[in-house]
Amino acid sequence: MKITKKIVAVLLAVLFVVGVFAGCSAASKDDAVNADFKVGFICLHDENSTYDKNFIDAAKEACANLGLTDEQVIIKTGIDESNACRDAALDLVDQGCDFIFADSFGHESFMIEVAKAHPEVQFSHATGTRAHTENLPNYHNAFASIYEGRYLAGVAAGLKLNEMIEAGDITAEQAKIGYVGAFPYAEVKSGYTSFFLGARSVCPTATMEVKFTNSWYDEALEKEAANTLINNKCVLISQHADSMGAPTACEAAGVPDVSYNGSTIDACPNTFIVSSRINWVPYFEYAITAVMKGEAYDTDWTGTIETNSVVLTEVNEAAAAAGTQAVIDDVKAKLVAGEVHVFDTSTFTVGGETLTSYLADVDDMGDFVPETEVIKDGYFAESEFRSAPYFDIDIDGITLL
Numbered sequence: 001m002k003i004t005k006k007i008v009a010v011l012l013a014v015l016f017v018v019g020v021f022a023g024c025s026a027a028s029k030d031d032a033v034n035a036d037f038k039v040g041f042i043c044l045h046d047e048n049s050t051y052d053k054n055f056i057d058a059a060k061e062a063c064a065n066l067g068l069t070d071e072q073v074i075i076k077t078g079i080d081e082s083n084a085c086r087d088a089a090l091d092l093v094d095q096g097c098d099f100i101f102a103d104s105f106g107h108e109s110f111m112i113e114v115a116k117a118h119p120e121v122q123f124s125h126a127t128g129t130r131a132h133t134e135n136l137p138n139y140h141n142a143f144a145s146i147y148e149g150r151y152l153a154g155v156a157a158g159l160k161l162n163e164m165i166e167a168g169d170i171t172a173e174q175a176k177i178g179y180v181g182a183f184p185y186a187e188v189k190s191g192y193t194s195f196f197l198g199a200r201s202v203c204p205t206a207t208m209e210v211k212f213t214n215s216w217y218d219e220a221l222e223k224e225a226a227n228t229l230i231n232n233k234c235v236l237i238s239q240h241a242d243s244m245g246a247p248t249a250c251e252a253a254g255v256p257d258v259s260y261n262g263s264t265i266d267a268c269p270n271t272f273i274v275s276s277r278i279n280w281v282p283y284f285e286y287a288i289t290a291v292m293k294g295e296a297y298d299t300d301w302t303g304t305i306e307t308n309s310v311v312l313t314e315v316n317e318a319a320a321a322a323g324t325q326a327v328i329d330d331v332k333a334k335l336v337a338g339e340v341h342v343f344d345t346s347t348f349t350v351g352g353e354t355l356t357s358y359l360a361d362v363d364d365m366g367d368f369v370p371e372t373e374v375i376k377d378g379y380f381a382e383s384e385f386r387s388a389p390y391f392d393i394d395i396d397g398i399t400l401l
Contacts, residue, residue, distance in 0.1 A: 040092030044104035050261035051242040062284035085335045091112040099291045115139040129364035132300045144303035147194035149276030149310040154198020161203040162318040163321035178229025179210045179274025180239040190389035211329035211401045219243035263313040302387040343380035343393035360390040
């Protein structure tokens with residue numbers, strides 16, 4: 001048969017139409033899959049908690065960036081670290097969620113229980129320790145190197161102490177920081193120690209007192225703890241607790257404050273200096289995208305300053321020392337380049353001695369047995385062997401009340 005130009009044109013037209021319909025069919029299929037996709041989030045408290053608000057805001061932003069509708073995103077708040085977490089996770093499974101995330105340390109055992117029962121769903125958990133030893137293909141932990149952000153916030157605190165010393169408001173020996181902590185867990189100890197080391201890197205006479213509330217969120221207790229520290233002559237306050245209790249106590253007393261998980265400048269314009277927080281948007285986008293595509297993602301993921309997972313608010317120049325932002329930027333660059341390590345063992349002592357070796361309980365088997373050497377190249381390698389913090393050392397210069 002002689003193939004004419006007309007026949008070729010007809011054949012090309014047919015192929016084009018078939019291709020278009022095939023493409024439309026594939027696109028329609030993908031759209032249908034994406035329309036059925038759901039994600040669920042389990043939060044210990046609600047948006048009144050600065051900690052939970054940080055997760056909720058990130059979840060909404062990440063899901064919007066990925067094109068998910070409000071109907072595809074379910075956020076459960078006020079879920080205790082109890083069977084309530086298991087029930088919430090099971091309800092999210094029943095509602096068709098493909099990805100379920102929980103935000104509090106005590107949620108972990110319940111998340112693992114539900115993950116084992118529902119291998120068809122992917123589960124992720126913040127601050128947890130067991131994903132890398134449980135070996136479940138559908139259970140994951142995630143955290144970030146927030147100790148670097150706290151170190152930078154500590155630098156801002158130290159600069160403020162120096163300004164107060166230079167102004168004659170306090171003596172060098174009176175440069176005492178107060179810190180409101182939730183629990184004496186490694187996560188909290190890692191946080192206040194890194195903050196203290198940041199402050200001491202610029203104000204070497206700085207000391208610190210820490211008062212625990214034994215609660216992640218209790219505004220009255222946090223305010224009371226801050227007032228106790230202020231009455232103990234702490235001249236600057238910071239916190240690892242989730243309410244506005246400490247910041248508002250500082251504003252009332254006129255004491256400089258470094259908050260956590262977001263700016264408190266609106267409520268505390270005269271005392272707020274800066275705040276550090278974990279930015280969960282990069283992780284949520286990474287993990288949810290992987291689940292949508294049916295791809296594997298990290299069992300134990302650690303975000304960093306470089307991945308924009310650790311961020312600081314803008315410095316409040318009305319309360320901070322002059323030039324604070326420039327110093328923060330310089331130290332941040334050195335952290336990213338590896339020129340500065342937060343837990344450099346030459347910068348602190350324990351019982352008057354420099355640490356040359358330390359075994360940490362990285363593989364959390366429930367027996368609290370330290371098994372991993374975490375001192376290397378002259379620094380404590382936090383978050384390098386597991387995403388969740390394992391720095392649990394009481395260093396000199398910090399007093400626990």
